[in-house]
Amino acid sequence: MLAALCIGAFSIPLEWIPGLLIGDANADRELAHQVLWSIRLPRVLFGVLLGGALAFAGAITQGLFRNPIVDPGLIGVSSGAALAASFAIVLGHTIPLLHSNEAISVAAFLGGTGACFLVYFISGRDGKTNVVTLLLSGxxxxxxxxxxxxxLIFIADDDQLRDLTFWRLGSLSGATWNRMIPTIPFLLLPLLTAGFLGKGLNALSLGEREASHLGISVERFKTALVFLTGASVGAGVAVAGIIVFIGLVVPHLVRLMTGPDHRTLLxxxxxxxxxxxxLADLLARTIVAPAExxxxxxxxxxxxxxxxxxxxRKKGELVWA
Known part of the structure; x- marks a missing residue:
């Protein structure tokens, strides 16, 4: 994290960081202070929270479906966010209300969580949610x-097409304080519930009937998992766009290293x-600097x-439960 704060198009010496963080900025360090507090720090903090939330949501989704090769995108949150953001980007030039990064973020969050609600509504029947139907609906x-x-890509002009492409590939460049702070509760919520979720997912990995016998309210628990995933991923995607791999592979890597116990996996x-x-954001900022x-x-x-x-290396050790 310290390396990410120091390295970039404008380098900040490591020994300056403690003083800059506590506001000790003399005249020759004023520019470094502005870069650190206005650009670098919110970006790095958001990256830490977003990466953790995406991986956490991936572990939740894999536990919900009892399948280590699914990711949060399969419940519709990423696709819904992408669709809403695409509308905002393409229509932004004709509808002034949508012509801002903040409007795109709000649209993406509403689209992601809305798609999650829709998938959950479609898959529910008689007060119960079938995970297979949930997956197919997603x-x-x-x-x-x-x-x-x-x-929308077909009708977009060149500028809109570039914005669409860059947004769908993901970037932390839009992580300002104003856009990041509203997402913090959603990104931290999964971590705050890790203890409760770990025990429930361990029970669910045995099967829904067995989990019910162990005292888990299965339907309520599945509902909580879906909406927790939708809110956290939707908040992250709203600011950063769609970032692949993290939610799919990180939980799988952790499972290979620590085992299937969700109390440690999450x-x-x-x-x-x-x-x-x-690390990925640091490389994205430096490989082709000053471009990104x-x-x-x-x-x-x-x-x-x-x-x-x-x-x-560990294909003989792959276990799910």
Whole structure:
């Protein structure tokens, strides 16, 4: 994290960081103080929270479906956010209310959480939620969203097309204090519930009937998992766009290293997700400086080879429960 605060298009010496953080900025360090507090610090803090929340949500989703190769996007939150943000980007030039980064963030959050509600509503019947129907509904919402986004891409002009592409590949460049602070409760909520969720997911991994016998209110618990995932991922995607790999692979990597117990899987997923996101953003800012790569390219490029290596090395040890 200290390296991420120091390194960038404008370098800040490591020994300056403590003084700048407590507001000790003399004349020759004024620019460094502005860069640290206005740009670097909110970006790094948001990256830590977002990476942790995405990985945590991935672990929750995999526990809900009892499948280690699913991610939060399968319940519709990412596709709904992408669709709403795409509308805001393309229509922003004709509707002044939508022509701002804040409006795009609000649209993405509402779209992501709205899609999550829709998927949950479709999959519910007689007060019960079937996880297979939940998965299929999410896939259907994903396909429909991609079709509409494709139409918006077709009618977008060059500037809008670039904005759409960059947003869908993800970036932390929009993580200002004003945009980050409203998301903090949603991004921290998963971590604050880790203890309760870990025990419940361990029970759910045995099967819904067994979990019920162990005292878990299965339907309420599944509902809480879906909406917790939707709120945390929706808040993150609203600011950063869609960032691939973190929610899918990080929980799987942690499971390979620590085992399937969700009481350790959830907090360690948050920790590893934060580390990988911080590293990926640092690389995105520096590889082609002063330009910036979309962070989704970095996360996929970093994670996929390491993921394949771990699978090859530990394929005889892969366990789910």
């Amino acid at each position: 896939v259907a919402i994903l396909a429909l969203s991609e079709a509409i986004i494709g139409l 907090p360690f997923s948050f920790l590893l997700g934060s580390i990988i996101m911080t 790569l979309p962070i989704g390219i970095i996360t996929a490029s970093l994670g996929a080879p390491f993921f394949l290596y771990l699978i090859q």
